Amino acid sequence: DTAVSQTPKYLVTQMGNDKSIKCEQNLGHDTMYWYKQDSKKFLKIMFSYNNKELIINETVPNRFSPKSPDKAHLNLHINSLELGDSAVYFCASSQSSGVHEQYFGPGTRLTVT
Amino acid sequence: AQSVTQLGSHVSVSEGALVLLRCNYSSSVPPYLFWYVQYPNQGLQLLLKYTTGATLVKGINGFEAEFKKSETSFHLTKPSAHMSDAAEYFCAVSDPGGTSYGKLTFGQGTILTVHP
Numbered sequence: 001d002t003a004v005s006q007t008p009k010y011l012v013t014q015m016g017n018d019k020s021i022k023c024e025q026n027l028g029h030d031t032m033y034w035y036k037q038d039s040k041k042f043l044k045i046m047f048s049y050n051n052k053e054l055i056i057n058e059t060v061p062n063r064f065s066p067k068s069p070d071k072a073h074l075n076l077h078i079n080s081l082e083l084g085d086s087a088v089y090f091c092a093s094s095q096s097s098g099v100h101e102q103y104f105g106p107g108t109r110l111t112v113t
Numbered sequence: 114a115q116s117v118t119q120l121g122s123h124v125s126v127s128e129g130a131l132v133l134l135r136c137n138y139s140s141s142v143p144p145y146l147f148w149y150v151q152y153p154n155q156g157l158q159l160l161l162k163y164t165t166g167a168t169l170v171k172g173i174n175g176f177e178a179e180f181k182k183s184e185t186s187f188h189l190t191k192p193s194a195h196m197s198d199a200a201e202y203f204c205a206v207s208d209p210g211g212t213s214y215g216k217l218t219f220g221q222g223t224i225l226t227v228h229p
Contacts, residue, residue, distance in 0.1 A: 004156075031214065031215060033215075035217075040221070041151075041201060041221070041222045042219070042221055042222070043157075043203065043217075043219040043222075044219070045216050045217060045218075048214055048215070048216065050214060055214045056214055056216055090156060090157065092157075094215050096214070096215070099145055099162065099164050099207075099215075100145075100207060100214070100215025101147075101159065101162060102159075102215065102217060103159070104149075104156040104157040104158070105156050106155060106156045107154075107155070107156050
């Protein structure tokens with residue numbers, strides 16, 4: 001059973017398009033995150049949701065809009081895609097209590113042409 | 114603000130040799146510390162973590178790390194490298210305080226190469 005899953009795994013699209021990435025976790029966690037890994041492999045947090053409420057928003061362009069329909073899902077919608085959005089996007093989840101040990105999904109490689 | 118520095122973007126060892134990956138952090142409070150491993154085209158897998166208590170922590174695949182507060186370090190070691198250890202390794206910190214909500218700050222990663 002996959003703990004944190006993401007779809008799609010690869011996404012190739014043109015500049016200006018709108019796309020979504022979906023994330024689901026079956027670990028019973030109440031907190032979910034989106035991270036961006038750039039071409040130099042640097043990882044940076046973008047958003048975090050706790051019980052469907054946005055709790056971290058790290059100076060991300062407002063073209064990026066996360067949505068959490070329930071505790072087990074966190075989707076990322078990106079409007080007007082730009083070349084600089086090309087990256088690998090990772091979803092993660094954790095419990096909100098204790099150490100917040102995070103479990104990561106396999107990633108979605110977004111390529112904007 | 115927290116920050117993490119991993120010394121050496123590439124480390125190369127022979128199979129059977131000691132692995133040492135360095136991580137130093139900056140934090141205003143004693144942080145939680147993590148090491149993650151990323152194999153090619155995969156997500157991140159937690160190797161080990163330090164929260165409180167014993168400063169030498171053991172993780173999966175024979176890895177361990179020691180928290181040294183005086184040196185603000187959390188170096189990752191493995192006594193004997195195996196070919197399957199070849200991957201990229203990330204050190205990360207989080208603030209135990211309630212306002213951080215588990216936000217992880219990552220180092221820039223260290224690529225470990227193991228040659229026969």
